[in-house]
Amino acid sequence: MAEHEKITMAQAFNQALRDAMAADESVLMFGEDVGALGGVFRVTDGLTAEFGDARCFDTPLAESGIVGMAVGLAMNGMRPVVEMQFDAFAYPAFEQIVSHVAKMRNRTRGALTMPITIRVPYAGGIGGVEHHCDSSEAYYVHTPGLTVVAPATVADAYTLMREAIASPDPVVVLEPKKLYWSKDEVDLDEAQPGIGRAVVRREGTDATLIAYGTSVPIALEAADAAAAEGRSLQVVDVRSLVPFDDETVCAAVRSTGRAVVVAEAPGFASVSSEIVARVTERCFHHLAAPVRRVTGFDIPYPPPKLEHLHLPSVDRILDAVDTLQWDDV
């Protein structure tokens, strides 16, 4: 590892796009400000210069049009990658995503496939004003036909983006804005587990923290803090929201007998509630306590000066772990 340069998550996404475009000329990258500017988060930096304006291009400012055009391009042999700029700005594209991107294979019994990657910079913790910080994953995971991934590490940013673009099915890549500038030394050629696999990020024996995207670093931090207090917390990074890796998640929970799900999205009818339901259905007899959740409140995303009250924190996670009926054993 030492010989590798430290790169940011944004650079890892960029390298994945660059490598995918070099490997397959049907891969097209388009959206708002992705050309000369390189995207508002610089994820498409340099792609137009390297591959030309026909391969990486700006479009009119219209998200439904962007995704709808991707549908047509995919119908006619292309492998489009689109950027939605911000989570909450993707909503105008919702009908195209739900009614066409997700269903086209099914509607046509596989005659038309949608190898489309929808990049959605998502979630908060960046001091963003309203409509720039939504955790919109529940909308996508509830839609059969979509694959949904939420990388939390620099290495996964590269791997999951490459897998998303190579997938024969549409994939929503939730890019955690807060982690775009996180850095790591990574060997991009090193194989990581693919879509559909969760990974144990930290071994532990007392309880399991289950997290994805922006919440993974918080869970790891909480595990560090718990270790200092003598409690061993395991951390599972879900990575792939759809397909969901029941096997890895449930094996982890069975090994500790206690679990807390951590996610910043509102908790009601959410990915976190689905995980609790799945774990409870499958691991009931291994559980020493009900599965707890630390999530955002069921409120519109707060303004910058109040967001710290909404987001899962180390203290809130440790408090939740404390309630897992330790004294009943």
Place this chain on the structure above:
Amino acid sequence: MPSNDLLPSEQPVQLLDQTGSRVVGAAGDFPSDDAMLRAHEALVVGRRINEQAYALVRQGRLAVYPSSYGQEACEVAAALVMGDRDWLFPTYRDVVSIIGRGVDPVETLTLLKGDWHCGYDPVEHRVAPQTTPLATQLIHAVGVAHAATLRGEDTVVMAMCGDGATSEGDFHEALNFAAVFKAPVVFFVQNNEYAISVPLARQSVAPSLAHKGIGYGMPGERVDGNDIAALLSVLGAAVDSARSGGGPQLVEAHTYRMQAHTNADDATRYRQDDEVEKWQDRDPLLRSEAYLRSRDLLTDERTSEIAAAAEAVATAMRDGLMVDVEPDHADLFTHVYAAPTPQLREQQAFLADELSREEAR
């Protein structure tokens, strides 16, 4: 292009008047005798398809049928002006166009029969699945056209919608994207006066729907939608222009939905019978037949042959739709993803087990 050239004609282009006589001094190329005969035959077949589908709903063989009765000239012309490598993007009302592109009538009506959603192979026929969410398919048409342009192919895409769909945001986005990317798309709006029950006046107060083209820097034209000659001329010119790099075009056909929105609709609640009667005289079949007879191009013998050909299509359609296809429950899970997720495999096994236990009872 001077901006005035983007505006449509003062009146819808008409080459044949209601009596089937050629309009004196009309602009545009008049179709050849062969083209007119071929189009008339397609009109007769199209009318018969509409009648047969309507009957099949009453017999319970189709769940519903949004008829293009009265609009057959638009349906037929759209299919006839296209080349083999071109793509059609139809709505649910465009069954006659789809069959006109060579798709099997039974496969075309799979959606309305309820055996599956899209019953034909869109790639093989270059006909997109019929779309029910209004205007959403128009932007797909732009994508298909742009992919062809990127590969240096001269494909043209015929993207169809109705007057109601022009109010949708995707209509705007599609026309704007097409213009900006100079995509070879002909946007063909069949203005049949009603979106289910809502009249055109509640959709738009623009001078015409074709006037919307100039807002995108795109030529707009309007045409008598019950005049097959004018439709072949205007749509043919639009396709030629798109194919030769002229970019997209908007064509509005003025026509009328003679029947209710679907069999489930009651048109008497929102329009008067005398309005419908007025349009009966403008029937596209009466006009093409009168023209061809006046030119001695249509004999009684030829008329019988055409009627027999239409009857054969209707019979094949009826016979095909009378066949009960046993749906395969595995299909529910097979085409959600390229490979089923572990969760879908579980659910498929659950259903298979449930069905086998029911069978054993």
